[in-house]
Amino acid sequence: DVKVTQSSRYLVKRTGEKVFLECVQDMDHENMFWYRQDPGLGLRLIYFSYDVKMKEKGDIPEGYSVSREKKERFSLILESASTNQTSMYLCASSSNLIGNSPLHFGNGTRLTVT
């Protein structure tokens, strides 16, 4: 069965800290994505990657960076966390970048920045 695993369910960090969110998929998918979910705003794409060491900006990349050193792992980095980055972060993978193939999501990481 398809599995996307996010390493932390809940994180609490202080303003200015560097934060790493980790995501691993076991489906050998080429494509991986980071979204954030906020009430009233839906799911917004931060970054995605279509291959190892490749990355593309999504709709809201400011304040974030990503790393894809291995096919199965996609990391989201908050260089200097701010309170407006308090959110639910969702990692996903798919075999099809165009989007007709459904995304498989992890269970999310609830990040609170104080």
Add this chain to the structure above:
Amino acid sequence: DQQVKQNSPSLSVQEGRISILNCDYTNSMFDYFLWYKKYPAEGPTFLISISSIKDKNEDGRFTVFLNKSAKHLSLHIVPSQPGDSAVYFCAVPRGKLTFGQGTILTVHP
């Protein structure tokens, strides 16, 4: 610019009745649409999709209708069950998947 809009933040329905969730889009070139369902503390899961060559797609209790002239799609759940209570997102592939704001569905026993 919100290319996919779900204008109803929430919907409350009695068990056994029909739930209708709506979604509007701006670009008539969109040719494929998906619905995802999300429970609290879980990631979204794919529910149903429709291609623009169809105006209806059905899967059990879930049916999606597409009105291309109105740039509108809707998800019908019949009969609604308490386990259907979740957030529902419509989405379109736009290079990558773009989601609407979501509608919180609550089905009361």
